[in-house]
Amino acid sequence: xxxxxxxxxxxxxxxxxxxxxxxxxxxxxxxxxxxxxxxxxxxxxxxxxxxxxxxxxxxxxxxxxxxxxxxxxxxxxxxxxxxxxxxxxxxxxxxxxxxxxxxxxxxxxxxxxxxxxxxxxxxxxxxxxxxxxxxxxx
Amino acid sequence: xxxxxxxxxxxxxxxxxxxxxxxxxxxxxxxxxxxxxxxxxxxxxxxxxxxxxxxxxxxxxxxxxxxxxxxxxxxxxxxxxxxxxxxxxxxxxxxxxxxxxxxxxxxxxxxxxxxxxxxxxxxxxxxxxxxxxxxxxxxxxxxxxxxxxxxxxxxxxxxxxxxxxxxxxxxxxxxxxxxxxxxxxxxxxxxxxxxxxxxxxxxxxxxxxxxxxxxxxxxxxxxxxxxxxxxxxxxxxxxxxxxxxxxxxxxxxxxxxxxxxxxxxxxxxxxxxxxxxxxxxxxxxxxxxxxxxxxxxxxxxxxxxxxxxxxxxxxxxxxxxxxxxxxxxxxxxxxxxxxxxxxxxxxxxxxxxxxxxxxxxxxxxxxxxxxxxxxxxxxxxxxxxxxxxxxxxxxxxxxxxxxxxxxxxxxxxxxxxxxxxxxxxxxxxxxxxxxxxxxxxxxxxxxxxxxxxxxxx
Numbered sequence: 001x002x003x004x005x006x007x008x009x010x011x012x013x014x015x016x017x018x019x020x021x022x023x024x025x026x027x028x029x030x031x032x033x034x035x036x037x038x039x040x041x042x043x044x045x046x047x048x049x050x051x052x053x054x055x056x057x058x059x060x061x062x063x064x065x066x067x068x069x070x071x072x073x074x075x076x077x078x079x080x081x082x083x084x085x086x087x088x089x090x091x092x093x094x095x096x097x098x099x100x101x102x103x104x105x106x107x108x109x110x111x112x113x114x115x116x117x118x119x120x121x122x123x124x125x126x127x128x129x130x131x132x133x134x135x136x137x138x
Numbered sequence: 139x140x141x142x143x144x145x146x147x148x149x150x151x152x153x154x155x156x157x158x159x160x161x162x163x164x165x166x167x168x169x170x171x172x173x174x175x176x177x178x179x180x181x182x183x184x185x186x187x188x189x190x191x192x193x194x195x196x197x198x199x200x201x202x203x204x205x206x207x208x209x210x211x212x213x214x215x216x217x218x219x220x221x222x223x224x225x226x227x228x229x230x231x232x233x234x235x236x237x238x239x240x241x242x243x244x245x246x247x248x249x250x251x252x253x254x255x256x257x258x259x260x261x262x263x264x265x266x267x268x269x270x271x272x273x274x275x276x277x278x279x280x281x282x283x284x285x286x287x288x289x290x291x292x293x294x295x296x297x298x299x300x301x302x303x304x305x306x307x308x309x310x311x312x313x314x315x316x317x318x319x320x321x322x323x324x325x326x327x328x329x330x331x332x333x334x335x336x337x338x339x340x341x342x343x344x345x346x347x348x349x350x351x352x353x354x355x356x357x358x359x360x361x362x363x364x365x366x367x368x369x370x371x372x373x374x375x376x377x378x379x380x381x382x383x384x385x386x387x388x389x390x391x392x393x394x395x396x397x398x399x400x401x402x403x404x405x406x407x408x409x410x411x412x413x414x415x416x417x418x419x420x421x422x423x424x425x426x427x428x429x430x431x432x433x434x435x436x437x438x439x440x441x442x443x444x445x446x447x448x449x450x451x452x453x454x455x456x457x458x459x460x461x462x463x464x465x466x467x468x469x470x471x472x473x474x475x476x477x478x479x480x481x482x483x484x485x486x487x488x489x490x491x492x493x494x495x496x497x498x499x500x501x502x503x504x505x506x507x508x509x510x511x512x513x514x515x516x517x518x519x520x521x522x523x524x525x526x527x528x529x530x531x532x533x534x535x536x537x538x539x540x541x542x543x544x545x546x547x548x549x550x551x552x553x554x555x556x557x558x559x560x561x562x563x564x565x566x567x568x569x570x571x572x573x574x575x576x577x578x579x580x581x582x583x584x585x586x587x588x589x590x591x592x593x594x595x
């Protein structure tokens with residue numbers, strides 16, 4: 001069972017993400033709707049040192065109490081979460097924000113379209129089925 | 139002295155261009171007279187006089203070209219210039235034989251019209267007679283045998299004939315001075331008129347340049363306004379996208395649930411769709427209101443901030459009384475050049491905000507004050523409310539900042555108020571900022587240029 005953490009405060013988006021991703025076998029989805037809460041969870045997991053909070057994070061940027069960037073920073077600041085794949089999923093598409101996201105260590109930057117289900121399908125396919133760096137010699 | 143010989147309305151030697159242009163003309167003129175003199179007086183005289191005339195003409199031209207820039211700067215050098223000029227002329231005519239008086243007459247006119255040193259009538263007569271003094275001196279020197287006679291050996295003029303040239307010269311030269319000074323007066327009038335026309339032209343040019351600059355400023359203002367509007371629309375577009383795309387994405391979920399017969403689930407999705415639709419609708423309404431209150435045209439006027447506050451008193455009294463807030467208004471509030479309705483909107487918004495967040499504090503108060511400093515009118519609305527954390531200071535001025543995606547909106551409204559206030563202040567070329575710490579109250583500062591801007595849009 002692999003776990004996807006969705007940090008998203010719009011209930012409709014959260015519901016769509018949970019529903020679509022849960023359709024795939026072996027995927028478990030958790031939704032957190034508050035930036036500050038997400039940061040607390042990361043810090044707690046780091047202190048306990050047992051397991052990462054998730055295997056993949058889908059992160060919105062406009063969040064209550066702490067922004068998506070702050071969440072991303074706290075993920076990258078934690079030793080055990082440093083290699084955790086984080087995908088930004090947002091409405092903001094300004095070059096400055098995209099740049100900032102990658103600078104802070106995002107693995108991918110996706111826009112919330114009106115066909116979020118398709119986007120999530122690609123995310124699943126890439127991150128859970130394809131994303132192994134191929135060896136030079138087969 | 140200067141007034142007698144030099145004309146005051148035009149500076150000595152301020153026709154440098156005319157002088158420079160005249161040099162080749164004058165040299166050419168000398169040779170024309172030279173040719174005339176040669177053909178009239180016979181080849182012998184011409185051959186005899188040729189070299190000294192050439193040398194003198196060359197020397198005079200060079201001397202004047204060198205002295206001219208100096209003569210421009212100092213009146214005494216201008217006198218020297220005139221003397222050298224007269225001496226040189228006299229020497230040239232001296233070599234011209236019996237026609238020298240006629241030549242002197244013509245060349246002298248030429249000379250005075252072209253030198254650019256403007257003389258008074260007295261000045262013209264004085265120079266003409268100095269000219270004659272030199273001329274008479276030369277004749278005297280020749281007749282006493284001090285200097286050799288070059289030019290009229292073969293003419294065999296006797297003493298009396300030579301001296302007779304002096305009274306003739308006296309008449310001719312003074313006549314010449316009279317004509318030249320009359321003509322020069324006429325010329326001077328024209329020059330003065332031309333100078334006046336030039337001044338007017340320069341004024342017109344300056345006006346046009348000024349108008350162009352004003353136009354540039356207006357263009358810049360329009361560009362700024364356009365930029366702000368673009369940013370605003372882009373930000374709003376972004377904010378509207380969120381609930382709308384949430385709706386688009388929830389509809390398939392609803393359909394699927396409805397088909398499956400999961401009534402409760404389908405109903406839940408429908409509620410989400412409704413809430414997001416409502417959010418988008420409220421944004422659109424708020425947007426329309428914001429545009430109406432910030433962007434509608436209104437003329438600028440002198441606005442007394444104290445008067446604005448008095449006009450708002452009845453609106454805010456209920457809010458103040460309900461929460462037991464004390465309103466302290468400074469007695470010496472400044473006046474400002476602004477759009478009255480817009481400025482009222484700014485103050486109303488800042489005050490109602492302060493009232494809205496005053497809850498939960500003991501002895502709440504709101505203070506309004508202001509002052510004129512440098513080129514700015516600065517005023518503030520201060521409260522002792524809960525304060526705003528530093529990280530939100532920038533965010534509160536953004537459109538829809540309160541419309542986080544949580545469905546509960548709370549009492550804060552749609553978060554357009556301060557964004558509109560900021561738009562209005564910026565349209566006045568002003569600045570707005572907040573000073574606040576949690577627990578230490580909040581102060582909103584507004585600075586507007588005291589002269590204001592003229593654009594009535």
